[in-house]
Amino acid sequence: xxxxxxxxxxxxxxxxxxxxxxxxxxxxxxxxxxxxxxxxxxxxxxxxxxxxxxxxxxxxxxxxxxxxxxxxxxxxxxxxxxxxxxxxxxxxxxxxxxxxxxxxxxxxxxxxxxxxxxxxxxxxxxxxxxxxxxxxxxxxxxxxxxxxxxxxxxxxxxxxxxxxxxxxxxxxxxxxxxxxxxxxxxxxxxxxxxxxxxxxxxxxxxxxxxxxxxxxxxxxxxxxxxxxxxxxxxxxxxxxxxxxxxxxxxxxxxxxxxxxxxxxxxxxxxxxxxxxxxxxxxxxxxxxxxxxxxxxxxxxxxxxxxxxxxxxxxxxxxxxxxxxxxxx
Amino acid sequence: xxxxxxxxxxxxxxxxxxxxxxxxxxxxxxxxxxxxxxxxxxxxxxxxxxxxxxxxxxxxxxxxxxxxxxxxxxxxxxxxxxxxxxxxxxxxxxxxxxxxxxxxxxxxxxxxxxxxxxxxxxxxxxxxxxxxxxxxxxxxxxxxxxxxxxxxxxxxxxxxxxxxxxxxxxxxxxxxxxxxxxxxxxxxxxxxxxxxxxxxxxxxxxxxxxxxxxxxxxxxxxxxxxxxxxxxxxxxxxxxxxxxxxxxxxxxxxxxxxxxxxxxxxxxxxxxxxxxxxxxxxxxxxxxxxxxxxxxxxxxxxxxxxxxxxxxxxxxxxxxxxxxxxxx
Numbered sequence: 001x002x003x004x005x006x007x008x009x010x011x012x013x014x015x016x017x018x019x020x021x022x023x024x025x026x027x028x029x030x031x032x033x034x035x036x037x038x039x040x041x042x043x044x045x046x047x048x049x050x051x052x053x054x055x056x057x058x059x060x061x062x063x064x065x066x067x068x069x070x071x072x073x074x075x076x077x078x079x080x081x082x083x084x085x086x087x088x089x090x091x092x093x094x095x096x097x098x099x100x101x102x103x104x105x106x107x108x109x110x111x112x113x114x115x116x117x118x119x120x121x122x123x124x125x126x127x128x129x130x131x132x133x134x135x136x137x138x139x140x141x142x143x144x145x146x147x148x149x150x151x152x153x154x155x156x157x158x159x160x161x162x163x164x165x166x167x168x169x170x171x172x173x174x175x176x177x178x179x180x181x182x183x184x185x186x187x188x189x190x191x192x193x194x195x196x197x198x199x200x201x202x203x204x205x206x207x208x209x210x211x212x213x214x215x216x217x218x219x220x221x222x223x224x225x226x227x228x229x230x231x232x233x234x235x236x237x238x239x240x241x242x243x244x245x246x247x248x249x250x251x252x253x254x255x256x257x258x259x260x261x262x263x264x265x266x267x268x269x270x271x272x273x274x275x276x277x278x279x280x281x282x283x284x285x286x287x288x289x290x291x292x293x294x295x296x297x298x299x300x301x302x303x304x305x306x307x308x309x310x311x312x313x314x315x316x317x318x319x320x321x322x323x324x325x326x327x328x
Numbered sequence: 329x330x331x332x333x334x335x336x337x338x339x340x341x342x343x344x345x346x347x348x349x350x351x352x353x354x355x356x357x358x359x360x361x362x363x364x365x366x367x368x369x370x371x372x373x374x375x376x377x378x379x380x381x382x383x384x385x386x387x388x389x390x391x392x393x394x395x396x397x398x399x400x401x402x403x404x405x406x407x408x409x410x411x412x413x414x415x416x417x418x419x420x421x422x423x424x425x426x427x428x429x430x431x432x433x434x435x436x437x438x439x440x441x442x443x444x445x446x447x448x449x450x451x452x453x454x455x456x457x458x459x460x461x462x463x464x465x466x467x468x469x470x471x472x473x474x475x476x477x478x479x480x481x482x483x484x485x486x487x488x489x490x491x492x493x494x495x496x497x498x499x500x501x502x503x504x505x506x507x508x509x510x511x512x513x514x515x516x517x518x519x520x521x522x523x524x525x526x527x528x529x530x531x532x533x534x535x536x537x538x539x540x541x542x543x544x545x546x547x548x549x550x551x552x553x554x555x556x557x558x559x560x561x562x563x564x565x566x567x568x569x570x571x572x573x574x575x576x577x578x579x580x581x582x583x584x585x586x587x588x589x590x591x592x593x594x595x596x597x598x599x600x601x602x603x604x605x606x607x608x609x610x611x612x613x614x615x616x617x618x619x620x621x622x623x624x625x626x627x628x629x630x631x632x633x634x635x636x637x638x639x640x641x642x643x644x645x646x647x648x649x650x651x652x653x654x655x656x
Contacts, residue, residue, distance in 0.1 A: 102652060140616045140643070141612055142354060252596075267601075267603050267604060267605070267608070267612070270599070274598075275595050288468045307640075308656070309640075310640075311638060312464060312467075312637075321430065323463060323636055325429075
């Protein structure tokens, strides 16, 4: 392919590395450069090719790439980087601070329009694929109710909260959906479910030698916002076991929508993900939407978009007539 | 709502009745008229309101409705009705003769452009929702394999084929996916599956008094195309039992996509439907895409579209900022 879509990566944590690894699965794309605050001091996947560039030099790369994939965090990176980079490049990001999305959308929209670019925000699986499934399901069966369950999977925020407790040397937290609650939803019962009824939390904790495990367990289980509203189980294991048995950042979940048509006909829609690597999957979604950003921009569209705005056909590298033949 | 989307129904079989029943779930729509070959001789749901009109009078209704939903069959109705009506109205249909979709698309596209209208073809769940799920999944995890399983559900074509056998007074056929095959797919094994390995078929047959059930069973099991490539089970029951226990035209199925990212990380995507009423669900999908057809047409778009082309946001009656707040 002569005219590959030129991709830049901004931010070289788990997500940026995921985009770097998955770009090879997309023969219509090529990685042009990786931008990071740590600049040229990092080894890149292929020994300096693509180049690792300090993020401050990004403006010099205008016109040299089609889409910049922003892989920074929603808390401290994207609120400023999202609008800044939308002025310079077409962008795709995974901004996921839900309550602040409307304001973030406005900021990116203005910047992208000012810079004559197209930006797709809040891409991934939730927000992301789960969001469009909620939209499809609710639009098709309006007389129904949508439920989202997460897990089994690792919650990074909850794992970090446990690691912050005095006497904890290492920890991981799994969010686990309650099967019985999902079965009630699938049955068409349309239950009202409390936080506690939907998910349980399980922590594996490596405590420091001599630490008071009773106290640690109690601090976890009573931690407000993170654990107090859930049934939480705490297992103490060695640091070696933690590293050996809990290395995968797996995740997933289910969107369930059950409703009624006609006279008492139950109609059930379900979408589920079971992911060995959360960051590599999110990276894969970002790459498919980078293709869409490139195409929409080439059609002359400008400003910010969400996943709701993107026609499915924009995600595929295949020709429309092939898609109709093979997938419709 | 002052400006409701004015809907017409063309064809008053199971699907047309489904659209009639489900339109009430969409407060932004109103049913204007039902068109049928049997004309004004049918009782309509609300005693003559909306009017039942002979299909030959449809051209007189130009300008009086926003979208005509074509509820005829793919074999004998839609090949002519699709293009004819696309000249007169914005249309949505459920054309599902897979091999002929490209030709049908061309015919509807030319007619819609000539008539200055917008038509969305092949809407429902397969082709339809299953098609976009195959597209999303394959675009996001390109190093993977997609499988479609149907059922448990009633296949009308297979039921009719059984009813055509001498000595059969009534019959219904269920297509049943093989759980073990789905489990192999979910495991990430990426198996090659034969037709026989994916689905089994179960028939409930009411035989005429004195009919040779051995012969009937043999004729079913050896019927080419329909049953010969499957493991088929035949149960003989009474006509009363058939009517009592097998009245629901239930259906459903699963789209599974399993692939790999990084170094051996399995990523699983699954979409499933469990439908008490196949025709009411298909009708509900048609109505959501009728909303999209209306909006695309209002934006000035003309010609034929498939489900691949339609941005998810076009399906929802809610405002974009509400959707971002509530569903993203």
